[in-house]
Amino acid sequence: MIDKRYRSAAEIVAQCPSLQDGATLLVGGFGDAGVPHQLLLAVRDLGLHDLTIISNNAGSGDGGLAALLQAGAVTRVVCSFPRSAGSVVFEELYAAGRITLEIVPQGTLAERIRAGGAGIPAFYTPTAYGTPLAEGRETREFDGRHYVMERALRADVALIHACTGDRWGNLTYAATARNFNPVMATAATSTLAEVRQLVEHTPPETIITPGIFVTRLVAVAA
Amino acid sequence: MMTPLSTQDIARRVAADIAEGAYVNLGIGLPMLVADHIPPAREFVLHSENGVLGMGPAPLPGAANPDLINAGKQPVTLLPGGSFFHHADSFAMIRGGHIDVSILGAYQIAANGDLANWALPGAKLPAVGGAMDLVAGAKQVWVMLAAHVAKDGQPRVVERCDLPLTGLACVDRIYSDLAVIEVTPKGLLVTDLLAGLTPEALQAKTGAALRFAQNCRVLRAA
Incomplete structure (x- = not known):
């Protein structure tokens, strides 16, 4: 019988072979909505080093991503908008030169991850053409318009937050807590999901992330 | 005595120009005021x-539902x-x-529609969000300026941007406290001018050559 459910966030991360020093992690969430806070805290407790984090923001306050940054586990961040209210930890590490930052336009970030999950190594987009974010990048003209080549993004592990999950790993999401989570679920060697509620069965038409994209899941307090 | 438009006046005018049935993205900050001025019976x-x-x-x-937020991370x-x-x-x-329609704020707009709205010199932390995707992809890009000139008196509407660009030749229309300006292949065309302001006075506050529509309308503060 397929059963992807684990008992605790600590157990799910401890038994994930992809979580090692130097790993790249996709982390879901936009602002504070849909951030896998409990998984991030569990990863922090593993004491890993030299992680790369791909996420829209760079953590606010001292929860979740900020806690992982504070622990010194992260040396590189790929994101679209690190400058958020309360993203103090990241700002300090960046100012101190202890973390490198790659800024990616938000739609390009989402599409690079989508491409990574769909087996597409690169694509062309007009976004950022002629701007500092496209400097040194391969460009090409199609039908009179200029495009920048962007490479796909994949990761060793995706940490995502969902509303409900079942033993097959089928997931649903709450309102805008969906954001990057379903896209990131497709683009990692191991996708770990924290859900607010485990359910026996998910009505098929309501499933947003089919279980094929989910390696393991755990219920966390909402 | 001429009174420049307030930010609410500008937002009301922008909202009045949005067509029935349009799909509209409002940028963070000033553009969000447009949502407060949707004309009755317009959807x-x-x-x-x-x-x-x-x-x-x-x-x-x-x-407030913490799962339901906007791009500025505010509850909606x-x-x-x-x-x-x-x-x-x-x-x-x-x-x-x-x-x-994508409606955005700006630091500088050039006569050819180049836009700079994401990075200021000396900023501690770069952050781009979705601005580059919006200006590359939306059918129309409108820019709102709370003040036609910057606080230091420098024009925001210029011949050529010297701040880092968000996109090339992407702006279609500018709404400021003094005027409404179309970006056309022949340059900037003023379609609406503040009551009591002469074309020469607007030109003096603008860093690029202006043309004035023959049937140029009068803008009035509420």
């Missing part, structure tokens, strides 16, 4: 980059007919040309 659909169509006003006190509501979707779909709407 347009507000898109938020983090995965909402049919975004409604802020919730009543005590009714969902109107009847609204929907939620993930980030790759949200930016497929933006990058695929499905959004009718």
